[in-house]
Amino acid sequence: DGGITQSPKYLFRKEGQNVTLSCEQNLNHDAMYWYRQDPGQGLRLIYYSQIVNDFQKGDIAEGYSVSREKKESFPLTVTSAQKNPTAFYLCASSSQRGVTDTQYFGPGTRLTVL
Amino acid sequence: QKEVEQNSGPLSVPEGAIASLNCTYSDRVSQSFFWYRQYSGKSPELIMSIYSNGDKEDGRFTAQLNKASQYVSLLIRDSQPSDSATYLCAVNNEKGSNFGNEKLTFGTGTRLTIIP
Numbered sequence: 001d002g003g004i005t006q007s008p009k010y011l012f013r014k015e016g017q018n019v020t021l022s023c024e025q026n027l028n029h030d031a032m033y034w035y036r037q038d039p040g041q042g043l044r045l046i047y048y049s050q051i052v053n054d055f056q057k058g059d060i061a062e063g064y065s066v067s068r069e070k071k072e073s074f075p076l077t078v079t080s081a082q083k084n085p086t087a088f089y090l091c092a093s094s095s096q097r098g099v100t101d102t103q104y105f106g107p108g109t110r111l112t113v114l
Numbered sequence: 115q116k117e118v119e120q121n122s123g124p125l126s127v128p129e130g131a132i133a134s135l136n137c138t139y140s141d142r143v144s145q146s147f148f149w150y151r152q153y154s155g156k157s158p159e160l161i162m163s164i165y166s167n168g169d170k171e172d173g174r175f176t177a178q179l180n181k182a183s184q185y186v187s188l189l190i191r192d193s194q195p196s197d198s199a200t201y202l203c204a205v206n207n208e209k210g211s212n213f214g215n216e217k218l219t220f221g222t223g224t225r226l227t228i229i230p
Binding site for chain 2: 045104105
């Protein structure tokens with residue numbers, strides 16, 4: 001099956017801990033994205049990557065880090081510097097086809113800080 | 115400030131009627147417009163994309179774009195209970211990108227309830 005997978009589905013973090021969210025895609029897409037969604041809110045872009053070994057900050061990158069060592073993988077680390085990390089995290093990918101480029105989403109990871 | 119605005123709802127529509135969802139955007143250079151459906155606790159799934167002024171139809175769904183008025187809408191005909199969800203409008207806000215729509219701005223969504 002082609003698609004985007006995220007793991008884990010649910011994640012609980014203690015104060016002061018770093019945690020890493022996994023995102024893998026087998027769609028051969030060049031671009032990958034991380035978004036955060038809070039209750040009743042739209043999606044906010046954290047980081048995105050258009051090519052392996054390169055990534056760009058989005059609108060709310062503080063307290064997060066990413067890597068893009070493989071085309072298929074774009075893990076997100078939520079660091080202890082992120083003051084309010086409880087949220088629904090969504091990974092997306094796209095094939096970068098100019099104006100018709102479309103982002104497709106994985107199933108998401110729900111992170112809760114205890 | 116680049117923004118995408120949607121009425122948060124909830125919007126209640128009787129089964130079989132037409133549901134009309136609206137979205138306005140502030141960036142005149144926007145070229146690509148998307149409607150995503152999000153069920154409670156799930157991730158967004160693409161419903162429609164539209165790039166040119168006018169209407170685009172796909173089954174029971176019609177997207178309408180008016181760039182002069184900076185307005186995009188989604189019509190759902192013959193509404194079904196399974197259409198009950200939050201609908202997110204997304205707009206690209208990067209002019210002249212050589213890659214794609216990597217900088218989408220999402221609205222906060224309209225919650226739609228279809229009443230049987």
